Amino acid sequence: MDIKANLLAVKKSFQNPECKLIAVSKTKPIEALKEAYEAGIRDFGENKVQEIQWKQPEMPADTRWHMIGHLQSNKVKYIAPFVHLIHGVDSFKLLKEINKQGKKIDRAIPVLLQIHIAEEESKFGFDRAELTEMFADSEFLTLSHVQIKGLMGMATFTENQGQVRKEFRGLKQLFDDLKSQSLPPFVQLEEISMGMSGDYLIAQEEGSTMVRIGSAIFGAR
Ligand SMILES: *Cc1c(COP(=O)(O)O)cnc(C)c1O
Numbered sequence: 001m002d003i004k005a006n007l008l009a010v011k012k013s014f015q016n017p018e019c020k021l022i023a024v025s026k027t028k029p030i031e032a033l034k035e036a037y038e039a040g041i042r043d044f045g046e047n048k049v050q051e052i053q054w055k056q057p058e059m060p061a062d063t064r065w066h067m068i069g070h071l072q073s074n075k076v077k078y079i080a081p082f083v084h085l086i087h088g089v090d091s092f093k094l095l096k097e098i099n100k101q102g103k104k105i106d107r108a109i110p111v112l113l114q115i116h117i118a119e120e121e122s123k124f125g126f127d128r129a130e131l132t133e134m135f136a137d138s139e140f141l142t143l144s145h146v147q148i149k150g151l152m153g154m155a156t157f158t159e160n161q162g163q164v165r166k167e168f169r170g171l172k173q174l175f176d177d178l179k180s181q182s183l184p185p186f187v188q189l190e191e192i193s194m195g196m197s198g199d200y201l202i203a204q205e206e207g208s209t210m211v212r213i214g215s216a217i218f219g220a221r
Pocket of ligand 1: 214216
C-alpha cells in the first residue's frame with residue numbers, strides 16, 4: 001500500500017482544494033499513521049476511544065485527533081484533554097457530558113453535531129426537530145465548556161448517487177438555516193463534515209468543508 005501516492009491522488013481529485021482532509025486511520029497500525037504524517041497529514045480520524053488512547057502517545061505532539069465514531073458518555077473523559085474535534089455528538093446527553101468533562105479540565109471542547117441524514121435506521125444523529133428542541137432548552141444555553149463548530153453527517157450506503165447528493169444537500173441546507181438563526185456564542189457554525197472514500201467528491205460539490213477518508217488512503221479494512 002503506497003499511502004503517500006494514495007494521498008496525492010486523493011488530494012489531486014478534490015473538487016474543492018480548501019476542503020480539509022481527515023485521514024481515517026481506524027484499525028490501521030501506527031506505521032501507517034506515521035507514513036501519512038510524513039506525507040504531511042496532521043488530522044487523523046479514529047472511531048474507538050481505546051484506539052485513540054494507545055495511538056496518541058505514539059504520534060508527534062502536533063497530531064490532531066478527530067473522534068469520528070459513536071462516542072459513549074462514560075468514555076468522554078479519556079479523550080477530553082487532547083481531542084481536536086468530536087464529530088459524532090448525537091444526543092443532548094452526550095453534549096452535556098462533554099461539557100462536564102471540559103469544565104473539569106477548563107477546556108472548551110470542540111464538537112460537531114451529528115445529523116441523521118441517511119435513510120437507514122441504524123445511523124446515529126439528531127433530526128431537525130430534536131435539534132430545535134435542544135436549542136430551545138434552557139440547559140443548552142448554560143453550556144460553557146463546549147464549542148459547537150458545525151455539523152456532521154453520513155449518507156446512506158448506496159450506489160444511488162442521486163440519493164447521496166440529496167442527503168448531503170439537505171445537510172448543507174440545515175447548516176445554512178441554522179447559521180441564519182441567532183444562536184448562543186458557543187455555537188460558531190463553520191464546518192460541515194461530510195464525505196468518505198466512496199462519496200467525498202459529491203460531498204465537496206454539495207459544500208463539505210471536511211472529508212473523512214480512510215480506505216482510499218490506507219487501503220481496505
Ligand atoms: C470509517 C469511517 C469513515 C471512513 O470510511 P472510508 O469509507 O474508509 O473512507 C468516515 N467516517 C466515519 C464516521 C467512519 O466511521
